[in-house]
Amino acid sequence: MPEPTDARFSTADDTQTFAALRPRLFGIAYRMLGMRADAEDIVQDAWLRWHQHADRGALQSAEAWLVTVVTRLAIDRLRAAKTEREAYIGFWLPEPLVALDERSPEVLAEQAGELSVALLWVLERLAPEERAAYLWREVFDHDYGDIAALLGKSEAACRQLVHRASERVQQDKPRFDVPPAAHRRIVEQFIAAARSGERDAMKALLADDVALVGDGGGKVPSFGEILRGGERITNLYWALSKRLGTQIHYRFALVNGEPGLLRYVDGQLESAQALVTDGERIVAIYAVRNPDKLAGVAAAL
Template sequence: MTLSAPAPADPFTTLRPRLFGIAYRMLGVRADAEDVLQDAWLRWSRQDPTALQSAEAWLVTVVTRLSIDRLRALKAEREAYVGWWLPEPLVQLHDPSTGDAQHHHTPEAAAELAGELSVAFLYVLERLGPEERAAFLLRQVFDYDYPEIAAQLGKTEAACRQMVHRASERVQQSRTRFEVPRNVHHQLLQRFMLAAKSGDRNAIEALLSEDAQLIGDGGGKVPSFPKPLVGPFRIANLYWALFRRLGTQVAYRMALINGEPGLLRYVNGRIESAQALVTDGERIVAIYAVRNPDKLVGVPAVLDQR
């Protein structure tokens, strides 16, 4: 009896995590990224793979260009968005018994989503034009060479270098980058969670840097702040006031949000916000609170009481 060789894996399936990683970083919304992948798959299914020099180059080009088109179409919608626009969070739950993160509705979250993905990073990327954003991501996050990027975007190498250079400068200006060990970030977050849970205003304030800011995204669906809340006193007051009003009806759970330690907040057992917290290793410098219910559909809706 002869065993037939296993059929080679379909390149689209193999590359799907990378393609999703590109589309999600371009668009910041899971459903939009999935739509792009669906469009790309339909094109791929009509394509003769043997006619291609490189399936990866073809697929990355198609996904990048579809993402650029979709981002252009979304631009007017985002400009009319009520308040601050934050990306839809990709959430992995921490298993308290093992300390491991468990994926929730994020089959693509593994390898390709491990790198540059934080809510803070995607928030800064919103300042870039669609093509500039694509060139920057392909070079800085996915490590493609300039000849490849030029082919993917249908531009000259010189134009791509210029776009990446300009985008890098803009990203660096708008972004504070801290290299903080995961366990340090986790411990700080745990202290913050305990302080918020017990309504200890002084403890919350002590964990925030002097210029800490909180950016909330309610999308006009739930109340949020029209501008960032700045300073430890004002931010601590917000958490304290919520505790004073609702007490034990408010619960927090540790989670990985876009690959970094964050908090999920539940009110009466229902998800109310996903909060990505940026730290310099000693204090919390920024909180990005996604409260728009449309962006929380991929988050566990009911608090697991275990």
């Protein structure tokens, strides 16, 4: 298990200690739940439980205790949310964390661990305990003893949970080691092509087998299937350009820490899109259009 950032704490400095750990706690809760508001609720609940702890000074590690509490609360919340998400209309994508530059708090918080929409899309298919075990091992680098204590299972059972989850992630998630500058360049080129409605330029930037996943949540029209193919997806963006003209506007943004775009129609945020690239062309697009999930983005920007 990584070394804790704070070994012991007292009543006098508990607020400062919690504030220092808050980005990490939010990062864990958000990766588990994929919703900003739910993650913030979990962190607030953890604060209340910690503040009410009878003997905080006797705890060996504020970080270890809080990380465990947040993860367990998130597992419980995710179990309850599973039923709601099974009834969700269309595809469920995480509520995006959007920033306009690399220096913003949204990007700096928990930068070391992966936060991409592509990963969270795959993690959504895992059972809550599988998701927690995978994140603790593969993203936060905890040992199997820690995971076993968290889940109340044997280390062997936890190894199996992580193994199954890792296989699923490797099978379903696009994985490319692309320098951030190259990723950004391709996204900016695509934005320029989409703005101008240059069909050939857009098509040249999309892989032949590119896939688009849209989340309208039943609130706005969205596709009931994953769209596939460079020609088909090019036609979609080209048709929007022709139909809406100057009503449509694209803006570069970091979506969950990676280059993506915001699309506005008549000045209103219509979608936040995470774009995955292999370094040469775009291979996947995750478009969040559900207005409920965009409300926090619009307010922040």
